[in-house]
Amino acid sequence: MDEGRIHLLARIARGGGTAPIERPASILALSAAAYGARPQDEATVPTGFDPQAVALFESIVEAAYLVATADGVFDDEERKAFERVVVAACSGMVTPRQLQSLLGDLKDQLDEDGVDKRVAALAAPVHKKEQAVEVLRIAALLADASDGVSEVERQVLGKIATACGLETSEVDRAIGDVREALKS
Numbered sequence: 001m002d003e004g005r006i007h008l009l010a011r012i013a014r015g016g017g018t019a020p021i022e023r024p025a026s027i028l029a030l031s032a033a034a035y036g037a038r039p040q041d042e043a044t045v046p047t048g049f050d051p052q053a054v055a056l057f058e059s060i061v062e063a064a065y066l067v068a069t070a071d072g073v074f075d076d077e078e079r080k081a082f083e084r085v086v087v088a089a090c091s092g093m094v095t096p097r098q099l100q101s102l103l104g105d106l107k108d109q110l111d112e113d114g115v116d117k118r119v120a121a122l123a124a125p126v127h128k129k130e131q132a133v134e135v136l137r138i139a140a141l142l143a144d145a146s147d148g149v150s151e152v153e154r155q156v157l158g159k160i161a162t163a164c165g166l167e168t169s170e171v172d173r174a175i176g177d178v179r180e181a182l183k184s
Contacts, residue, residue: 006081009145010088012181013138027134031057032090036098055125057094058102061086062122063139063160065106066115068146070156079103082142089138115156123163132164133174140174144182149175 015026034053068074068082083103087096110118126132139160143153157171 005145006084006088008182009085009141012178013085013089013141014091027056027131028060028089028138029091029093031060032093036090036093036095052125056131059122059125060135060138061099061102062106062118063135064142065103066110066118066122066160067139067143067153067156069110070115070143070152071150078146081146085142085145116159119156119159119163123160123165126164129165132161132166133170135164136161136166136170136174137177140171141178141181144175144178 013026014029031053034050035057064082064086068078074082083096083099086099087094106118109121113121122135123132126135136157139157140149143149143157149157154171154175157174158168161168161170
C-alpha cells in the first residue's frame, strides 16, 4: 500500500480530516490519545487517565483486526499496512511499538477464544451508539481498503454490529460511507 493511500485511509479514519475546527475530535482520536498516554508496567496512573477510553480504543482496533483476519490471511504485508494506517489515523498518539504489542495480544486472544468470544469482548466497553458506529466504521474502512469487503468480512462486521447494539443494516451503511469517502 503506497503512502498516499495510507494517508487517505488515515484521514478517513479520523473522520475526514477536513472538518471545521468547531467539530469535536473523533472517537478514534480521543481514545487513541488515552491509549497512548496509558502508563506502562507498574507506573503510577496519571490524574485524569480514562481507562474507558483505553478500552474503547482497544475495541476499535480489535474490531478492525477481526475483520482483517476474517479470511484467514493476515500476512506481514497486510499487518504492516494495517499498522501504518492505524498509527497514522491516531496522529502519532499511539506508537508503532504500542500497536504491535496490542496486535500481538489480539492475535493470542483470538487464537485462544475464537471470533465470537472476541466480538462479545470488544463490544463490552461500547456503551453509546456513536461509539458503536465508530467501531463499525473503522472496521469497514480497513476491510474495504484491501480489495473490497468479502462475504466473510461482511459476516464479521454483522456480528460486531449486533454485539454493539446496532442493526445489521448499519453494516451496509458503514461500507457505503467508507466507499463514498474513498471516492473523494
